[in-house]
Amino acid sequence: MATGKKQPMVAFKGIMKRFGKVVAVEKMDFEIEEGSLVTLLGPSGCGKTTLLRMVAGLEEPTEGDIFIKGKRINDTPIHKRNLGMIFQNYALFPHKTIFDNVAFGLKYRDVSSADIREKVKRALEMVRLPGVENRMPSQLSGGQQQRIAMARAIVIEPDVLLMDEPLSALDENLREEMRREVDNLQRLLGVTTIFVTHDQREALSMSDKILVMKAGRKQQEGNPESVYNEPSNHFVADFLGHSNFITGEVVDVSNGHVNVRIETGDVLFAENKGGFSKGDPVEMIVRAQRFDAFPREEFEPVEGMNHFEGRIKDRSYMGGEVSYFIELGADREIHIISMMRTRLYEIGEAVSVQVSPHHCHLIHME
Numbered sequence: 001m002a003t004g005k006k007q008p009m010v011a012f013k014g015i016m017k018r019f020g021k022v023v024a025v026e027k028m029d030f031e032i033e034e035g036s037l038v039t040l041l042g043p044s045g046c047g048k049t050t051l052l053r054m055v056a057g058l059e060e061p062t063e064g065d066i067f068i069k070g071k072r073i074n075d076t077p078i079h080k081r082n083l084g085m086i087f088q089n090y091a092l093f094p095h096k097t098i099f100d101n102v103a104f105g106l107k108y109r110d111v112s113s114a115d116i117r118e119k120v121k122r123a124l125e126m127v128r129l130p131g132v133e134n135r136m137p138s139q140l141s142g143g144q145q146q147r148i149a150m151a152r153a154i155v156i157e158p159d160v161l162l163m164d165e166p167l168s169a170l171d172e173n174l175r176e177e178m179r180r181e182v183d184n185l186q187r188l189l190g191v192t193t194i195f196v197t198h199d200q201r202e203a204l205s206m207s208d209k210i211l212v213m214k215a216g217r218k219q220q221e222g223n224p225e226s227v228y229n230e231p232s233n234h235f236v237a238d239f240l241g242h243s244n245f246i247t248g249e250v251v252d253v254s255n256g257h258v259n260v261r262i263e264t265g266d267v268l269f270a271e272n273k274g275g276f277s278k279g280d281p282v283e284m285i286v287r288a289q290r291f292d293a294f295p296r297e298e299f300e301p302v303e304g305m306n307h308f309e310g311r312i313k314d315r316s317y318m319g320g321e322v323s324y325f326i327e328l329g330a331d332r333e334i335h336i337i338s339m340m341r342t343r344l345y346e347i348g349e350a351v352s353v354q355v356s357p358h359h360c361h362l363i364h365m366e
């Protein structure tokens with residue numbers, strides 16, 4: 001049947017992996033578009049590495065099928081899957097030259113030695129380390145070694161590049177630099193990439209699509225903006241970004257908007273994106289950066305915006321931004337992160353807090 005939909009590069013259908021009693025991956029359906037960079041994001045132990053190892057052929061699925069370019073590969077041996085791999089501890093061979101390290105994956109393929117030299121040269125140019133063929137790994141910095149690992153992975157022109165926390169061993173600055181490097185290289189080559197991380201910033205900044213996982217289950221998939229701005233449940237909202245969770249009840253519904261009475265008794269407006277009805281118990285999710293605080297005496301409410309009163313309970317100054325905890329009454333506090341456009345607020349100071357209904361994201365109470 002012609003659906004007009006492009007065939008995905010990688011597809012998981014009902015994939016499940018059990019280790020004895022532990023279910024590492026639970027009934028996963030997921031597709032990866034050709035040329036895209038997808039991250040598997042989730043806390044330690046949620047099954048990211050297991051999923052990647054099943055693609056690589058290092059682990060056999062207990063149930064379900066994996067397809068690459070439409071072909072089922074469950075029974076295809078590792079060396080016949082055309083994959084590039086970079087793992088966190090996938091160190092270079094210390095006693096081999098950079099040339100031999102990068103050429104490693106080509107040796108078992110039908111490639112002439114002149115072609116091998118040419119391909120290695122090109123791969124080293126790609127990772128911006130031309131001419132280091134004769135050096136030993138120990139003569140390169142950590143970041144440079146990581147680039148050599150990338151050269152080794154791409155030299156075989158893989159269908160899919162698999163990366164398992166490749167940056168986690170690097171220090172923060174180098175990590176940032178390498179993040180951009182991986183991103184640029186991936187786009188330059190257009191190679192379909194599955195990138196595993198538990199770092200939300202890494203996932204948000206690099207991905208075409210993010211798959212958020214928890215305890216072996218898919219929680220949400222989507223592009224970075226949709227996963228961040230429209231989390232489908234409490235876990236996703238909590239895992240990505242600084243979220244406030246405010247419980248309440250829908251008290252009114254009218255053309256595209258809902259009114260929610262929150263714990264403090266205040267009634268806030270939100271957009272009705274989830275088919276909410278009067279009486280529904282809900283959780284309102286608001287990112288800490290979306291609130292604005294004003295000195296109470298200077299505040300002038302803006303039509304169509306939500307606002308309520310509070311008192312500064314705690315603050316921490318972080319240079320460019322300030323983190324405030326604001327007490328609203330009814331034992332309820334919110335966390336806001338302010339860009340410090342004016343002065344610092346004092347502990348105990350009365351403030352008015354404003355937030356746009358657009359930034360009040362509702363989910364059904366779990």
Ligand SMILES: Nc1ncnc2c1ncn2[C@@H]1O[C@H](COP(=O)(O)OP(=O)(O)OP(=O)(O)O)[C@@H](O)[C@H]1O
Binds near residue numbers: 019047049
């Ligand atoms: N070979 C194995 N034998 C038994 N249990 C395993 C094995 N490999 C993984 N597990 C279990 O499967 C679950 C998923 O592990 P996995 O390594 O895929 O998690 P992860 O998301 O990569 O975590 P991390 O972020 O810590 O690397 C965990 O509960 C883990 O203990």
Ligand SMILES: [Mg+2]
Binds near residue numbers: 048049050
């Ligand atoms: Mg892992």
